[in-house]
Amino acid sequence: MRLTDFWQRLEEAFGAAYAGSIANDQVLTQLGGRTIKEALAGGEDVAVVWRAVVAAYPERVPSRLR
Numbered sequence: 001m002r003l004t005d006f007w008q009r010l011e012e013a014f015g016a017a018y019a020g021s022i023a024n025d026q027v028l029t030q031l032g033g034r035t036i037k038e039a040l041a042g043g044e045d046v047a048v049v050w051r052a053v054v055a056a057y058p059e060r061v062p063s064r065l066r
Helices: 003-014 016-025 036-041 046-056
Strands: none
Touching (some): 016 036
16 A cells, blocks of 8 residues: 555545544554554555554544545
8 A cells, every 4th residue: 555545545534534533533553552553654664554454443433435
């Protein structure tokens, strides 16, 4: 998965404004207690980060984006 695909999926799942908040503010245990932005900045694979988002918010991410 490319980084641009990741951000498009995140915005589609959460909306443009809320996606930014999720990425900056929500600490995910699946990412070792880091936020999405911290994990990406730390070199975590984009697909791993996306799977963590799906695991943390299964009710928000449509099946077609998984």
